[in-house]
Every structure is written in structure tokens, then in C-alpha cells.
Amino acid sequence: MKGLLLNKIPLSLYVHLPWCETQCPYCDFSITTDPVSGNDAKLAEAIIKDINQSDDLIAGRKFKSIYFGGGTPSLASVESIKYILDSIKERFSSEETEITLEMNPSNASEDKIDELLMAGINRISLGIQSYNNQELQALGRNHDRESAIQATQALKGINSTIDLIYGIEKQTTESFTANLEKIIQSNINHLSLYQLTIEPNTIFYKKELMLPDEETIEKIELIAKELLEKNGYQQYEVSSWAKAGYESQHNLNYWQFGDFLGVGPGSHSKISNEQEIIRYRKIKPLGGYIQNQRSTDLKTISDNELDIDLAMNLLRIKNGLQQKDLTIALPASFLKKYQRGLDEGLLLKDRIGATQKGYRFLNETIQLFF
Ligand SMILES: C[S@@+](CC[C@H](N)C(=O)[O-])C[C@H]1O[C@@H](n2cnc3c(N)ncnc32)[C@H](O)[C@@H]1O
Numbered sequence: 555m556k557g558l559l560l561n562k563i564p565l566s567l568y569v570h571l572p573w574c575e576t577q578c579p580y581c582d583f584s585i586t587t588d589p590v591s592g593n594d595a596k597l598a599e600a601i602i603k604d605i606n607q608s609d610d611l612i613a614g615r616k617f618k619s620i621y622f623g624g625g626t627p628s629l630a631s632v633e634s635i636k637y638i639l640d641s642i643k644e645r646f647s648s649e650e651t652e653i654t655l656e657m658n659p660s661n662a663s664e665d666k667i668d669e670l671l672m673a674g675i676n677r678i679s680l681g682i683q684s685y686n687n688q689e690l691q692a693l694g695r696n697h698d699r700e701s702a703i704q705a706t707q708a709l710k711g712i713n714s715t716i717d718l719i720y721g722i723e724k725q726t727t728e729s730f731t732a733n734l735e736k737i738i739q740s741n742i743n744h745l746s747l748y749q750l751t752i753e754p755n756t757i758f759y760k761k762e763l764m765l766p767d768e769e770t771i772e773k774i775e776l777i778a779k780e781l782l783e784k785n786g787y788q789q790y791e792v793s794s795w796a797k798a799g800y801e802s803q804h805n806l807n808y809w810q811f812g813d814f815l816g817v818g819p820g821s822h823s824k825i826s827n828e829q830e831i832i833r834y835r836k837i838k839p840l841g842g843y844i845q846n847q848r849s850t851d852l853k854t855i856s857d858n859e860l861d862i863d864l865a866m867n868l869l870r871i872k873n874g875l876q877q878k879d880l881t882i883a884l885p886a887s888f889l890k891k892y893q894r895g896l897d898e899g900l901l902l903k904d905r906i907g908a909t910q911k912g913y914r915f916l917n918e919t920i921q922l923f924f
């Protein structure tokens with residue numbers, strides 16, 4: 555794999571804050587419902603230690619973007635967020651570095667948002683999932699329509715994004731449309747739209763659910779496309795829609811195969827050097843991570859795996875990538891498989907990306923790279 559790097563690979567920082575008030579029955583993220591107080595400052599301290607111990611992985615690079623994800627980062631104190639940001643200020647690539655923090659409606663008041671902005675956050679990601687009480691109950695959420703509306707209003711004038719889930723039990727095309735209309739009316743400039751996935755090791759996996767059928771799902775996706783495009787949003791990735799100029803810089807770095815340093819319990823990293831690309835994972839238990847921020851897992855991506863890893867990321871970008879945007883030289887084996895996709899009309903000729911047909915059946919298109 556030697557010699558793959560074309561440029562210095564951009565590096566983003568992901569900070570995992572695992573706090574949750576309750577465990578949602580569909581979620582398999584690395585979370586804890588342990589009390590925040592008592593551990594909040596200790597975790598912030600451990601995170602800073604972790605970053606400061608990662609100079610070999612950072613390799614002199616500045617963070618292109620920063621993302622506080624969870625869990626529910628809005629449960630952390632503003633002091634701990636400010637402490638983390640103040641401690642790494644000299645590591646930002648510029649004054650405009652995108653710094654996102656995820657919030658849940660049950661703790662996203664106007665005051666809290668103001669304090670977070672003062673602390674240095676410049677983009678809020680709000681996990682609404684739905685504005686419909688029946689759907690929120692079906693998802694086991696601890697917020698209702700009223701608090702979802704209030705939290706959305708609190709985002710007025712702020713660079714922000716909302717997460718919606720579709721394919722919820724008993725969801726109809728009408729209730730989905732109402733969810734989407736609420737976001738459009740609220741003038742939110744970015745939206746992540748996820749189909750509910752039933753993950754192993756979740757409560758939903760063991761439950762009999764009355765999920766909408768395939769036909770309803772297809773209708774929902776068509777409604778989303780029509781309604782969002784009509785209102786000035788463009789899809790730029792499988793689940794991501796944005797008004798022009800509001801695409802997530804942090805997530806784009808993942809899909810463009812940039813590097814990311816993950817800190818916090820259970821966080822993932824991907825780091826490249828001249829010789830290899832390595833994926834790391836931090837230990838999951840909160841107490842263990844606070845004690846010792848070592849990685850439990852360390853896996854070098856082999857030449858064989860690289861093709862599929864590249865395809866699973868690059869091909870998610872709706873309009874593809876120009877050669878000049880690539881940070882690594884595409885391996886000969888990747889290009890050979892790409893040629894097959896070109897011949898079958900699934901992949902683009904002038905850019906690295908999928909055609910309309912290839913994008914519609916993206917999972918199948920990606921299979922070409924195994
Ligand atoms: C890690 S969660 C954190 C956000 C925040 N804690 C919340 O729940 O609102 C990020 C997003 O992933 C999505 N998500 C989590 N589990 C999912 C699942 N099983 N299917 C679809 N989307 C899911 C939700 O939209 C959620 O907002």
C-alpha cells in the first residue's frame with residue numbers, strides 16, 4: 555500500500571460523549587445511562603489527555619472539523635464542552651472550523667444553545683426523529699411533539715441540522731409528510747433522513763414490529779425527494795440533504811476518505827500514513843476510558859479490504875468526486891473493478907461516483923468492489 559497518499563490527508567476530530575437519559579429501543583450506539591454529574595469533568599479531562607497523547611496520529615495536522623456526538627452531548631455541562639474546546643484551540647485549522655454538537659429535544663433550550671454558542675460550538679444537530687406523538691412513542695423517545703417543536707424553534711437563525719427517522723411503526727405517508735413540512739417551514743438548512751434499521755442487540759430486534767411495507771417506504775422516499783427539492787434542498791449523500799453551502803464538512807470528510815481521530819469511550823478513528831491505513835477503537839466502558847484512554851482494537855486495512863472500504867465511502871457522495879478531490883491514489887485493483895461498473899452503466903466516467911441507476915441500487919453497485 556506504500557505510496558498511496560497524494561496529499562496530506564485532512565483530519566477531523568470526533569468527540570464521543572456517551573450520556574443518555576434513557577436507552578432508546580432501536581439504538582446500538584455506545585452509550586451509558588449513568589449519571590452525568592460526577593463523571594462529566596473527569597471525562598473532559600480524559601478526552602484532553604487522549605488528544606494530547608495522540609500527536610503521532612495527528613502528525614502535525616490541524617482539525618478540519620470537530621463533532622461532538624453521542625449519546626447525548628447536550629447532557630454534558632457547557633463548562634466541560636468549553637474546557638475541551640479551549641484546550642485544543644491551537645489545533646483548529648481556522649477560525650471558521652465547523653464545530654457541531656448533537657442535542658436531544660428534552661435538553662435543547664434556547665439558553666443552553668446560547669451558552670454552547672458562546673463556548674465555541676457553531677453548528678447544532680438536533681435529534682427530532684418525528685414530530686408525531688404516536689411515532690415518538692413507537693420509537694420509545696423521551697420527548698413529545700411539543701418539546702420537539704420548541705427545540706426546533708430554538709434553532710432559529712442558527713447553523714443547524716435535524717435528524718428524522720422514517721419507516722417507524724404505523725407511519726403513513728401523510729404523517730411523514732407532516733414531519734418534513736415542519737422542518738421546511740422552520741427554515742432548517744440541513745436534514746439527515748434515516749430509515750429505521752433494526753440492529754442486533756437492541757430491544758427492537760427481539761420485538762414483533764408492524765413496520766411500514768416496502769411500497770410505503772418507496773412512497774416516503776419519493777415524497778422526500780420531491781418536497782425537499784421543491785424547497786431548495788439537494789441530496790448530497792444517501793441520508794443527507796442541504797441547502798447550497800450548508801453541507802456537513804465533518805461528514806463529507808468521512809465519505810471523501812479523510813482521516814478522523816476519535817476520542818471518548820467506544821469512539822472510532824481512521825488514520826493514514828505513507829505505509830498503511832489503520833482503524834482504531836477506544837475501550838467502551840466509561841470508567842475504563844477515564845482511567846486509561848488506550849485503544850482496544852487496532853486494525854490495518856489490507857490491500858484487499860481497501861477497495862470495498864473506498865467504495866463504501868466515496869460512492870455515497872451523490873454527485874461523485876473529481877480526481878483533484880481525492881487524497882489517496884486509487885489502487886489499480888479498485889480501478890479495474892470501477893471499469894466493470896462503468897461498462898454496466900452503474901458508475902460515472904468523468905468523476906468517481908455512481909450514475910443515477912448505480913445510486914438507486916447503491917448496495918448492489920458497491921458489491922462490485924469485493
Ligand atoms: C447517535 S444518535 C445521537 C442523537 C441523539 N442522541 C438522539 O437520539 O436524538 C444519531 C442519530 O442516529 C439515528 N439513529 C440511531 N439509531 C438508528 C436506527 N436504528 N435507525 C435509524 N436511525 C438511527 C437517529 O436519527 C439519531 O438522531
Ligand code: SF4
Binds near residue numbers: 573575581
Ligand atoms: S438514540 Fe440518542 S438518545 Fe436514544 S439511546 Fe441512542 S444516542 Fe441515546
